[in-house]
Amino acid sequence: MKYRLICIECPMGCAIEAEKEGDTVVSVAGNSCPRGKLYAENEVICPMRVVTSTVRATDGRMLPVKTNKPVKKSEIFSVMKKINAQKVTPPVRIGEVICRDISDGADLVAAGELL
Numbered sequence: 394m395k396y397r398l399i400c401i402e403c404p405m406g407c408a409i410e411a412e413k414e415g416d417t418v419v420s421v422a423g424n425s426c427p428r429g430k431l432y433a434e435n436e437v438i439c440p441m442r443v444v445t446s447t448v449r450a451t452d453g454r455m456l457p458v459k460t461n462k463p464v465k466k467s468e469i470f471s472v473m474k475k476i477n478a479q480k481v482t483p484p485v486r487i488g489e490v491i492c493r494d495i496s497d498g499a500d501l502v503a504a505g506e507l508l
């Protein structure tokens with residue numbers, strides 16, 4: 394199966410063509426650097442994304458949050474349900490863990506502060 398992708402690893406946005414046979418990537422073309430090849434291989438086999446969102450605080454303010462590493466794209470709906478169930482009590486410092494192991498070992502952490 395052939396895939397046409399736009400690399401999102403940097404602003405150049407290279408157009409990449411990848412080909413997969415079974416569970417193996419057999420060719421990658423169009424990337425300008427090794428990061429693009431790795432991106433294409435991961436995107437075709439198991440796409441991953443860092444999830445960003447917000448969590449409501451007990452005082453009504455919103456805290457920006459993100460996963461501290463990429464999670465499987467197929468798990469994003471489940472991760473969003475868990476994020477929507479979170480509530481934080483200020484003060485919250487940047488980098489503080491809001492929910493440990495929200496998906497496959499990734500933690501949900503504060504991406505901002507509520508003082």
Ligand code: SF4
Pocket residue numbers: 400401402403404405406407423424425426427428429430432
């Ligand atoms: S292939 Fe390399 S240069 Fe091209 S968008 Fe991806 S990271 Fe940037």
